[in-house]
Amino acid sequence: MNPKNIRIKDIATKAGVSEGTVDRVIHNRGKVSDEAAKKVQLVLDKLKYKPNLIARTLGKNKNYKIAALLPDHSNDDYWKQSYDGIKLGEIQLAQFGINFSVDPFFFDMHSKESYLEASLKLFHSKPDGVLVAPLFSFGSKPFFKKLKEARIPFILINTQLQEVGALSFIGQDLFKSGSLAAELISYGLTKPSTFAILHIDEDLGNSVHLQEKEHGFENFISQQHKQQGHLVKSFVLGSPESETFIPQLREVLTLQNLAGIFISTSKGHIVAQLIKQSSAHIRVIGYDLIRENLTCLQNGTIDFLINQNPMRQAKLGVQTLANQLIFKKVPPPLHLFPLEIITPQNVSTYLSHEGNQSGISI
Amino acid sequence: MNPKNIRIKDIATKAGVSEGTVDRVIHNRGKVSDEAAKKVQLVLDKLKYKPNLIARTLGKNKNYKIAALLPDHSNDDYWKQSYDGIKLGEIQLAQFGINFSVDPFFFDMHSKESYLEASLKLFHSKPDGVLVAPLFSFGSKPFFKKLKEARIPFILINTQLQEVGALSFIGQDLFKSGSLAAELISYGLTKPSTFAILHIDEDLGNSVHLQEKEHGFENFISQQHKQQGHLVKSFVLGSPESETFIPQLREVLTLQNLAGIFISTSKGHIVAQLIKQSSAHIRVIGYDLIRENLTCLQNGTIDFLINQNPMRQAKLGVQTLANQLIFKKVPPPLHLFPLEIITPQNVSTYLSHEGNQSGISI
DNA sequence: AATGTTTCTGTGTGCGCACACACTTGGCCA
DNA sequence: TGGCCAAGTGTGTGCGCACACAGAAACATT
Structure with missing residues (x-):
């Protein structure tokens, strides 16, 4: 910690190249001679360069568009909480100056057609990342295939589907x-x-x-x-x-x-x-x-x-997408939440704990 | 979200003053005429200015020094986890480019003298913020009084003490x-x-x-x-x-x-x-x-x-101090953790969940 | 009236990074 | 030999903020 953080500039100096070249190596942008690339990579590894994530977001001035495919919650408290979760994630990211809008696409949880229709609409909105509660496991494969082909990362919450190429699953065992x-x-x-x-x-x-x-x-x-x-x-x-x-x-x-x-x-x-x-x-x-x-x-x-903490699941989903898209942090393929036992005696401690969490945290 | 975020620059323009003046109003640095201050404050409120927290940390290039007063954990797994928590907090903040070193000060949990001695040492290290597990409630009042006078914010974990002026208590009911x-x-x-x-x-x-x-x-x-x-x-x-x-x-x-x-x-x-x-x-x-x-x-x-999740308590303590010192976010005076019930059947879900958490989150 | 003093205000710089742009090579062809 | 392109390289700018510093204005002192 003390020997102040290594910056791109430091890498450039040590490797005897310019900052631009280092940048190109880091981001794999090409247009670098093998020789230079090798030198930079060496210094990069030796000094264990870790980008300053905060500075990274500042420079990158893009507005990320996330889409969420969720059941309609007009009559369902459970999914209402999921929805609250994505909104909370959005708000808290905004607090940090991260432009990250989350657009929900709702479907009727009793109708597969509605699900597929919503997924189509979602796809056409050209999002940068997607969050899905895949209630209908069968028939949704093409949707995920399309997302993969378009290189749009997607996260599953609540229901785990194997081998559809999701970036991560968030839910419980x-x-x-x-x-x-x-x-x-x-x-x-x-x-x-x-x-x-x-x-x-x-x-x-x-x-x-x-x-x-x-x-x-x-x-x-x-x-x-x-x-x-x-x-x-x-x-x-x-x-x-x-x-x-x-x-x-x-x-x-x-x-x-x-x-x-x-x-x-x-x-x-x-x-x-x-x-x-x-x-x-x-x-x-x-x-x-x-x-x-x-x-x-x-x-x-x-x-x-x-x-099952649907709110926290959804919030984490949004955050995970942010981490992936902005910070390029690869999430674990499986994020299983603890199985929380609620009784008359501890329920109040769970209720007051929610929402209490704000600010930077990890 | 869409009508792009309001910056200090925008406030300055709308209020007909310079960025510097706005900055002075925001940070209460004084040296602003009543007239200008009023104008700025008005625009500030009207546009609901929210500082970009990310940009804030970038500019501020200070190395914050946090001190933690904890029981010696060489023979104690519980307090070992607390220690791990503050270290984890430190590491994760570093990832975001926040210079936040946490120095532990240990005391013998069976000796009040040792506790007081360590608290003295801690104070002399002139930290910017303090995290304390106040196992000895009696006799530690002067220590907290000194912290208050030096305007060093401190957070209590594990044991709650009333009316000592802590920024926040983190623990359980x-x-x-x-x-x-x-x-x-x-x-x-x-x-x-x-x-x-x-x-x-x-x-x-x-x-x-x-x-x-x-x-x-x-x-x-x-x-x-x-x-x-x-x-x-x-x-x-x-x-x-x-x-x-x-x-x-x-x-x-x-x-x-x-x-x-x-x-x-x-x-x-x-x-x-x-x-x-x-x-x-x-x-x-x-x-x-x-x-x-x-x-x-x-x-x-x-x-x-x-x-009791000592690790998460400690980590949150560090994060709360960071939020206070860097982002000037005022934490709730009481942060009570949920009372988690662990059984043979759900224990594994708690163990795998820890550590899984990394990246930006809130 | 000239100078000093206080109060207030505006401008400039840097934080670390991403990205656009300009530039330097060397090779190739006319 | 000049012109042209591609590959590789370096420089510059901006993100939003904090803070230092220079400067202007108003007022007091000799």
Whole structure:
């Protein structure tokens, strides 16, 4: 630190060339003789030149355009938080004088066509970087292929797709997420018990991520509790508005030795009340700090929430794109968030912590 | 965003003065006529001028010197992580071209004299900002008073002291931390049970923070479980090396209906094995992701850990000072970290998450 | 009236980098 | 021999800000 930072100028002097040449070597702009390039590279390595990232942004006066492909959140608190996350990222980058506008492109989360249509629109806006929540894994391959061909870096959040060439995936380990739910739901139980997994208003076939959670849950129960004789049953419930919803739920509640219900999405608040009315001893585990779930946590109808932190995921996505585009920092291909356990006692500490973060940080 | 950012130059033009005058108004350097100052301030407010923080650091070519007062960590993984945190903060700031050296000043965590001595040394090094883990609350007031008089901003981590004039406190809500431990330790229990709180190798009188945890724990048990007839007993155990340590521990283990033991520090690993040997049904809750505790979590001798995240606390401390000194961002007086619950199932997600964070972020 | 003093104001420079531009070579052809 | 091009090289400018310094204006002192 003390022997003041090495600048391009220093490199140029040591290598016996001009700053311009060093610049060309650093940025691979060509138009440098092999001889000079070699000399510069040598000094560069020897002095371990690290560009001053702050100065770099100052000079570069480009307005970066990021596009985000997200589900419409008019009726969904979870995706609302994602949206807030990208906006927060945008604002905080602006504070540092980085021109980084993030344009959202929304799609109907129940319509694949809408998803594809939005992705097309997005592509035509010619963004410098893209953030996607790829809810529809099938059929979106061409979109990613086009992005790759146009050399537009893209980041996936929430749902991981293999081998589509994403710069990075930001989300959680869903298998472990399921295991964690199983661990909590069975904690301290000594009698053989039955647990139900509830998928609400989701097409399980299209939702690889929910299947992952289910597998993780089942795996834990069978591995750790084989000797205990626990049982896991999985249910797909349709839209809460449909007539069959309540009857289906009632059926679940008649299960023998039902000790806990695990709701695989953030929709736990819809059924929590009914479950606890049926029996206060049935444990309920859901996802995410959305408003309705918080209420349930407070009044005791939900025991644990696992926080997926959509806001932080989205914010990090924007920041990662900024780091890539401006600072040329290569992100890890996988950024898995911790599986945060929320209880009535620690929930307030999570709520106050958010937003508290501002300023430079890393 | 689009109507390109407002620069000092723009303000100057609009106000009909020179850039220098605007600069003087912004920085309160005086030497400005009331008339000019008023004009500038008006335009400043109207256009909502926000300085470009990046450009600000570039121009300012000062080497900031931060001093950190920390316990010697040669034998302590917890404080080792704090140290790593300040170093990480330093490195990451350097990446952005910010000259910000952090010098540690260590003290023996069992000796108040050593603490005071180190604080004196620190003061004489004339730092621009200070980070303190004020383990000895009493007697350190004069030190903080001197810092205040010298107008050196200081931040407290880990232990909160009221009314010493700290720029900010970074840590956790210890009362809630105790409540959380109580919630977890009593989760799902139906029979009246006894819980023990263990303070290991600490002078409880000097450790306000451990008392806080204890009160939180007791409060939860008495509030939520009065009807259940639970009981809480608190014990102060001396150094694990002392001859009385094991006998004292054995005495704890003979408690009637002992259902759980809460260790108030990160030293849980010392006793966990012995506890579970005594009875596998006694729940054990400790603190922090230090190596030995991780082993215990994995082999099942510790059920839950509450993560205090000393590394992130320390890193944030450094960043907060940077924000204050360079960007003049005023931090919140209290930055309480979330109370993270660690279990065997989610521990790996916390470990991989750390360090993963680099680049610009907020 | 000339000088000194204080108060205020404008201009200039540099931070480290990116990038545009101008320039120097040497080789090639007419 | 002059002209021309390509390849390689060096210089200059600006990003937005902080700060030093020079300068102008208003006022006080001899």
